Amino acid sequence: MIKSLNAQHSLLAxxxxxxEILAHSKTGDFLLIPFQxxxxxxxxxxxxxxxxxxxxxxIGKMCNQVCKHCHVDAGPDRKEIMTKETMQQCLIALxxxxxxxxxxxxxxxxxxxxxxxxxxxxxxxxxxxxxVRCNLTIILANKKYHTLPQFYKQxxxxxxSSLPFYTQQRTDRQRGDGVFEDSIKALQMLNQAGYGxxxxxxxxxxxxxxxxxxxxPSQQSLEKEYKQALMDKFQIEFNNLFxxxxxxxxxxxxxxxxxxxYEMYMEKLAEAYNPVAANNVMCRNTISVGWDGYLYDCxxxxxxxxxxxxxxxxxxxxxxxxLNSRNIVVGQxxxxxxxxxxxxxxxxxx
Amino acid sequence: xNNSYYNSDDLKKFGNISGFQKNLGxxxxxxxxxxxKDSELTAREKSLIALxxxxxxxxxxxxxxxxxxxxxxxxxxxxxxxxxxxxxxxxGGASLVHGVQMMNKVKEIAM
Numbered sequence: 426m427i428k429s430l431n432a433q434h435s436l437l438a439x440x441x442x443x444x445e446i447l448a449h450s451k452t453g454d455f456l457l458i459p460f461q462x463x464x465x466x467x468x469x470x471x472x473x474x475x476x477x478x479x480x481x482x483x484i485g486k487m488c489n490q491v492c493k494h495c496h497v498d499a500g501p502d503r504k505e506i507m508t509k510e511t512m513q514q515c516l517i518a519l520x521x522x523x524x525x526x527x528x529x530x531x532x533x534x535x536x537x538x539x540x541x542x543x544x545x546x547x548x549x550x551x552x553x554x555x556x557v558r559c560n561l562t563i564i565l566a567n568k569k570y571h572t573l574p575q576f577y578k579q580x581x582x583x584x585x586s587s588l589p590f591y592t593q594q595r596t597d598r599q600r601g602d603g604v605f606e607d608s609i610k611a612l613q614m615l616n617q618a619g620y621g622x623x624x625x626x627x628x629x630x631x632x633x634x635x636x637x638x639x640x641x642p643s644q645q646s647l648e649k650e651y652k653q654a655l656m657d658k659f660q661i662e663f664n665n666l667f668x669x670x671x672x673x674x675x676x677x678x679x680x681x682x683x684x685x686x687y688e689m690y691m692e693k694l695a696e697a698y699n700p701v702a703a704n705n706v707m708c709r710n711t712i713s714v715g716w717d718g719y720l721y722d723c724x725x726x727x728x729x730x731x732x733x734x735x736x737x738x739x740x741x742x743x744x745x746x747x748l749n750s751r752n753i754v755v756g757q758x759x760x761x762x763x764x765x766x767x768x769x770x771x772x773x774x775x
Numbered sequence: 776x777n778n779s780y781y782n783s784d785d786l787k788k789f790g791n792i793s794g795f796q797k798n799l800g801x802x803x804x805x806x807x808x809x810x811x812k813d814s815e816l817t818a819r820e821k822s823l824i825a826l827x828x829x830x831x832x833x834x835x836x837x838x839x840x841x842x843x844x845x846x847x848x849x850x851x852x853x854x855x856x857x858x859x860x861x862x863x864x865x866x867g868g869a870s871l872v873h874g875v876q877m878m879n880k881v882k883e884i885a886m
Contacts, residue, residue, distance in 0.1 A: 594851060639847045646813060650849065 426601065427491050429500040430679060437679050438498065440730040446682070447673065447757040457691050460759045467700035471752040472709070477745060479711040480553075481529040481724060481770070482507070482515055484541065486716060488533040489566045492587075492600045494634065494677040496728050499533040506537075511718040511740065512544045518743040519551050529711075529770065531558040531724065536570060549580050556583045558770075561611035562604055574618035583628040584620060585667070585770075586612070589636050591654040599636040612661045621663040629662075632772070634669045638686035640697060640765055641668035644773045667772025670694075672725050672761035694760035702767025705774040708753050714740055722753045724770070729758065786836045819848040823858050826850075831862040 430438040437443055464470035486503035488495075519525055528548050535541055535557060548555055557577065564573050577584055588608055589599045596605035612629075615621060621629035631651065635641055648666035655661040671677045673691060681687040708722040718740040721727035735751035737744045767774035793800025811821050822845045829837030845855050 590849065592851065595849075635847065637846070639843060642848050643818070646818065647849070650819070 426501070427493075429491065429498045429502050430676060431498055432500070432502040435679065437675065440728065443674055443678055444729055444731075444756065446678065457695050457757060457760075460755050460757050463695070463698055463760075463763075464703065464755065467703060469700065469703050470755075472703075472706070472755055473752060474749055475709045476524060477710060477712050477748055478524065479527045479529055479707070480515075480519060480525040480714070481531060481711055482714045483531050483533070483716055483724065483727060484512070484535045484538040484544065486533045487537045488560065489537070489563055490534070490560055490601055490604065492676070493680055494599055494636075494671050496672055496675045496677060496725060497533060498675045498728070503533065505716045506539075507716045507718075509540045509543075511716075512540055512547075514718060514740045514743075515544075515714060516547050516551070518740055519548065519553060522743070522745050524745065525553070525712075527554045527556060529556040529558070531770075534560050534563045536563050536573060542576060545576075545580055545582065554583065555580065556585055558585050558587075561586045561588070561608040564611040564614060565607050571614075574615050574620065577615075577620070578618045578627060581627070583630070584615060585630045585632060587632045587634070588612075588651075589632075589634055591651050591658075595636045599634075609659050609661070612655075612663070613659065616660075616662055621661070623662075628664050630665045630667060631663050632667045632669055634671055638681060638684065638690045640670055640693060641768070641773075644668035644766065665772070667770075668766075668768075669770070669772060670761050670764055670768035672758050672768075674725055674758050675728055691757070691760065694764045697764035698760060699763055699765060699767060699775070701775050702765070703763040705767060705769075706759075706762045707769035707771070707774070708762075711770075712748060720748075723762075725758055725761070726754055726756075729756070731756065781835050783835075783839065786839060789836070819850075822848045823850055823854070826855060827858040827862040830859045831866055 461470055464472060483497070485506035486497055486499045487501065487506060488497075488499035488503070489501060491500040519528065530541075530545070532538070536559065538544070545555060545557070559573070564570050586608075587600070589596050593605040596608065597603065612621075615629055618627070619625035620627045633641060633644075633647055633651070641647070644666060647668055651666050652663070655663070673681055673687070673694070678687070681690050708726075711723060713721040713724050713727050715721060715727050719727075720733050720738055720740060720743070721731065722733060731754045732738050733748070733751060734754050735747045736742065737747040762768050790804070793804070811818055811825075816824075822841060825837070826841040826845045829841050842855070845858075846852075850858075
């Protein structure tokens with residue numbers, strides 16, 4: 426298994442180096458219009474939040490997989506895990522702010538946090554919709570995780586799972602050998618629990634992201650292909666497919682640089698800038714909480730350590746008043762969310 | 776492809792064709808866009824056909840464009856190569872089938 430950039434002591438493990446590359450390019454002779462300027466030209470700068478509705482929490486960078494495109498640089502060698510005390514601070518913020526209707530739990534593999542089930546149960550007591558970003562293979566990784574589908578069902582959790590493609594070759598190429606086979610088994614277990622079946626109301630959404638230096642095709646067309654292929658070959662059902670663009674940060678940035686695709690990819694993203702998508706970016710209704718309780722405009726800013734541009738920087742200082750009056754921090758990586766039909770944790774935005 | 780008749784950067788300038796003849800250029804691109812939409816065939820299927828045709832007409836711009844497009848639309852390397860073989864078989868067959876004409880002519884003049 427490959428190691429995280431962090432374990433390899435790669436230059437890119439330091440977010441400052443990533444920002445430097447994104448701002449000035451690797452070679453210095455490649456110029457891209459600053460994202461901020463693009464927003465200005467389309468009347469969207471400064472980018473400001475709408476009402477915050479989604480409370481996304483990264484409860485740890487530890488993962489049983491080491492995917493080649495991972496923007497978190499997650500893996501088994503990452504030890505950053507949210508403590509129960511920080512989770513309790515999240516629960517206080519949720520209790521005090523009923524407008525935070527959805528809690529989106531991510532990682533790493535969020536299930537690897539020893540307090541994961543407790544945290545989910547406490548959030549459900551506050552009557553919030555909970556999304557878990559489950560990488561599927563965790564369900565088969567150890568006997569103690571085999572009951573996850575039943576746990577999700579018991580608490581009516583929405584499950585969102587990455588399956589980069591409906592063929593083994595493309596999935597394993599991105600997520601590691603054997604991942605496709607285990608993902609299919611896990612999806613069948615989720616289907617058996619009622620997930621993805623129309624009559625149950627238990628939501629199972631899949632995530633496509635490109636296995637290379639290109640943008641996702643039409644989400645609608647791709648969903649039809651996924652549904653047909655997964656049903657024909659494996660009798661698997663699911664609800665919706667989210668097509669997500671890979672953002673040029675962390676391990677995907679490393680891949681772009683190593684494969685000499687960086688400049689081409691950035692040009693492609695910038696050429697595909699869509700002001701309608703920019704108007705609907707997810708950071709306008711989402712707040713992202715890091716494993717250590719710090720707050721960010723989105724999961725990508727979190728990984729680049731671009732903290733909020735307001736006084737409420739930590740979950741212990743959570744204030745929707747302060748958060749709603751801030752300007753969103755943007756950078757060159759933001760072109761990833763505004764290209765074509767746009768991209769968010771819920772797929773295309775238009 | 777610098778310093779040759781073909782330059783890969785020229786592919787990005789394809790849209791400028793309308794600069795010298797606006798009316799026909801715009802009609803072509805409008806038609807082109809319509810052809811590649813999902814219809815009786817999906818855009819995905821059309822992309823693979825375009826890849827095969829690109830090889831048959833040996834257009835390096837089209838090969839670049841539709842290698843990317845077909846892969847992005849989810850065709851595997853093996854499927855894309857099979858499409859190229861289809862183009863190759865038709866091109867080869869097109870030469871070979873003219874062998875019948877050669878045979879006819881030889882039979883006509885031979886003792």
